[in-house]
Amino acid sequence: MGLVHDVFGKAMGRWRTSGHVLDAAGEPVADITGSDVYEDGPGGNWIVHHVDVSIGGEPVRTLELIGEGDHGVLLRAFEATGELHTSTAHRLADGSIRIDGGDSRATFRIAPGRASGSALWERRSGRDWVRWMDLRFERE
Template sequence: MSAETMAALTPLRGLWRTSGHVLDGSGRRTAEITGTDEYELMTGGQWLIHRVDVLVGGARTVALELIGDPGEDGTFAMRAFDGSGAYDEMRLSVADGGVLHLAGEGVRSTLRVDRDAMEALWERDDGVRWVPWMEMRFDRIR
């Protein structure tokens, strides 16, 4: 993989203050999310390491995600592991204008990234349609 390929993820790099809410199927806020997300390039430049440390409704969630391994379709693999032992995999695609699309089994998100902030709306498949799941904001700390 070339450094140019991973350069598409450079805007994510840094430490971010995380805030947001879990939403019910009607879009009503049901739990607050606070904490930090950090993205750093692993030595060798082949993977972006994503560390998550947040409170969701007061319950701590810690996760580690590796982003890289671009496919022939231009999307990146996202492999996440959390403190409970759960493992998840999604794909990330880069669009114009600082927009990233994330998709996994039954979940998807659009992340809008600029220099000092990011915003994301997560949706989940309820079996009939896509419904709001989480609204998130990330403010750059460094």
């Protein structure tokens, strides 16, 4: 099914999501709980990613469309707040997924057996990258 499924195919399905937002020292400052769902979009050419989490007790809902762009996999995240985020993704040699959003990036890993996964989000701080969110995923 093409590049999109080659990169995100292992993520397909429903996940229980948990983790933390981290401060500049890498210490947890807010809990993250909820769910992520990855499913085929119309015609199987897109993946639709539904985010329904709580961060520090505040609801965060996002609809993300993942498809092929001019330079690989393109992700468009539509936030409930009205914000739009665009990023790109590619698979790394170790099988993990690197998502690059300019001032933020993530490394997303699915464990062997596909029953769990993790993601480390980083954000730019000047010229450096600092840990921002540490997430864990368990299949539902």
